[in-house]
Amino acid sequence: MSPAAPIAALGRATLGALAAIGRIALFAAAVISHLFRPPFYPREFLNALIQIGWLSLPVVGLTAIFTGGALALQIYAGGARFSAEAVVPSIVAIGMTRELGPVLGGLMVAARVASSIAAEIGTMKVTEQIDALVTLSTNPLKYLAVPRVLAATLAVPVLVAVGDSIGIAGGWLVGVNRLDFNSATYIKNTVDFLEVWDVGSGLVKGAAFGFIVALMGCYHGMNSGRGAQGVGRATKSAVVAASVLILAANYLLTEVFFTS
Amino acid sequence: MIELSGVTKSFGSNQVLRGIDLRIESNSSMVIIGGSGTGKSVLLKCILGLVAPDGGRILLNGEDVTRAERDAFLARFGMLFQGAALFDSLHVWENVAFRLLRGAQKRPKAEAREIAIEKLRRVGLGPQVADLYPAELSGGMQKRVGLARAIAAEPEIIFFDEPTTGLDPIMAGVINDLIREIVTEMGATAITITHDMTSVRAIADNVAMLHRGKIRWTGPVSELDTTPDPYVQQFIHGRAEGPIEALR
Numbered sequence: 001m002s003p004a005a006p007i008a009a010l011g012r013a014t015l016g017a018l019a020a021i022g023r024i025a026l027f028a029a030a031v032i033s034h035l036f037r038p039p040f041y042p043r044e045f046l047n048a049l050i051q052i053g054w055l056s057l058p059v060v061g062l063t064a065i066f067t068g069g070a071l072a073l074q075i076y077a078g079g080a081r082f083s084a085e086a087v088v089p090s091i092v093a094i095g096m097t098r099e100l101g102p103v104l105g106g107l108m109v110a111a112r113v114a115s116s117i118a119a120e121i122g123t124m125k126v127t128e129q130i131d132a133l134v135t136l137s138t139n140p141l142k143y144l145a146v147p148r149v150l151a152a153t154l155a156v157p158v159l160v161a162v163g164d165s166i167g168i169a170g171g172w173l174v175g176v177n178r179l180d181f182n183s184a185t186y187i188k189n190t191v192d193f194l195e196v197w198d199v200g201s202g203l204v205k206g207a208a209f210g211f212i213v214a215l216m217g218c219y220h221g222m223n224s225g226r227g228a229q230g231v232g233r234a235t236k237s238a239v240v241a242a243s244v245l246i247l248a249a250n251y252l253l254t255e256v257f258f259t260s
Numbered sequence: 261m262i263e264l265s266g267v268t269k270s271f272g273s274n275q276v277l278r279g280i281d282l283r284i285e286s287n288s289s290m291v292i293i294g295g296s297g298t299g300k301s302v303l304l305k306c307i308l309g310l311v312a313p314d315g316g317r318i319l320l321n322g323e324d325v326t327r328a329e330r331d332a333f334l335a336r337f338g339m340l341f342q343g344a345a346l347f348d349s350l351h352v353w354e355n356v357a358f359r360l361l362r363g364a365q366k367r368p369k370a371e372a373r374e375i376a377i378e379k380l381r382r383v384g385l386g387p388q389v390a391d392l393y394p395a396e397l398s399g400g401m402q403k404r405v406g407l408a409r410a411i412a413a414e415p416e417i418i419f420f421d422e423p424t425t426g427l428d429p430i431m432a433g434v435i436n437d438l439i440r441e442i443v444t445e446m447g448a449t450a451i452t453i454t455h456d457m458t459s460v461r462a463i464a465d466n467v468a469m470l471h472r473g474k475i476r477w478t479g480p481v482s483e484l485d486t487t488p489d490p491y492v493q494q495f496i497h498g499r500a501e502g503p504i505e506a507l508r
Contacts, residue, residue, distance in 0.1 A: 039362060047349070124347075131310050132345035136359050136409075137334045 027141075027219050031149050034142045044147040052113050052148070052214070053155030057162065059112055060105045064163035067100050068092060068170025076179050088179065089186045090193030092171035097194065098258075101164040102202045103250050106209030109156055110242035114217040117148055118238035121221025122231035130222070145218035149211060156210030157203040164202060201257045208253060209246045216242040261286050262307065262417070262449070267316035268473075269302055276302050278473035279316065284466075286321075286416075289443050289450040291460045291481075293495060294470035295504060300453040301342075303470065304419050307451070308337060320417075331364060338415035338448075342422040344406035346394035353390035356380060356408045365413055379408040383438055400431035407435070411442055418443065420452040424459050436462035457496055460484070469495060471504065 071092050079085045121144055124130050133140045168190060175181040216238045224234035267280040276299040284290045292300050305311040307318055309325060318325045325333065346355045356376035360367045367375070377387045383404040394402055403423065410418055420439060424432035436459050443450040443463075452463050460467060461481065468478040469492050477489045484496060494502030
């Protein structure tokens, strides 16, 4: 093996990664540009809204309630070390609305929605349905990707809001039943310490995560390889890429929102 | 009339089309035959613009297809895909009326449904099929729905990609008869790619044989059996021995 081989391999990998980022950026730009140009497909948008938003409610709700409960227990145990058990309601509320609600909600939606979008569009590609769309004078990106991306961008903040509420309720349930908090005091502390921007920042993150999830599902689906293996690989790539991008975007948005 | 001159297409190092010259007269039925992997589907996709050729020219009635306005150009075409390519999430009638429910050819929903049911009837399917989903149909019925979709907007040119693959001989015969009838009735130009010699004889006015990315032979279907071309003779008689190398 030539001594330069590892450097060449690193160069190839870097160029490959940069090319992939470029392709995804162009795909995202095309999707965004088509959001504002007719024709629009309201039926596909409503279908996507139901699939992405309504049907994700159970999984997001369950994730939130258990997370809120566990968070209350953790904060109580940690706070007890310096006699700060009383901060449980406010920290649960802030933790859920700023971080855990949007991030865990986004990740659960990524697992459920990015995979299903990639598998559906990948299968359409393999079975020539995407070619069929073109021959029927329909732009596949506009018909398949735009409604899904728009629906996810609008639906995930709503899911995050519902998840925040359920998570805070989970913390309250544990606080009142396991940690002997007074119910009225717990609720008062939650409301008093929670600020509008705590909730608002989480909703903005939710919109960004929804955009990422649907974009990754559509991109990997439309670039799926042939056969069952190709669709499987596209599905896996969509979930992995969406999850990693959600975590990276979360860090960047937190930097922007909460550091002066 | 569709004219192809010097059309080339490669995928990486694999040169699939090596200079295709072919002329397809209006209102005629051309069948393109050839072994698997000889580039038949790529050729169709190049004409439709689904795949961009690397070189050469494709003219439709004298106009370069790469310069034509896309929607208006595609509105002139209908295509029956090998696996029918029906949209799983839409009812059968919505598949057939897809083009009539959106875009430049949009009609009121009731009218589009009526046209879809009429086209389904034309391919031998009753109105009870209209509200089913594609997954509820047999392979033969799916092909017929695909055919109904291809003719729904009454295109000038219809492509058939392996129309009888995967069907039993009786259903294949039904599809062949339907294609021939519809093409004649509509006065459309038809291009079919197939391996099925029964289909060739049932559908074709003219035949072209593609071999190693080039048109090896072309002529009227009546001359197919009498041509001395050894490649054509080997292919149409399905002989393992001959100039076409068969991998074993």
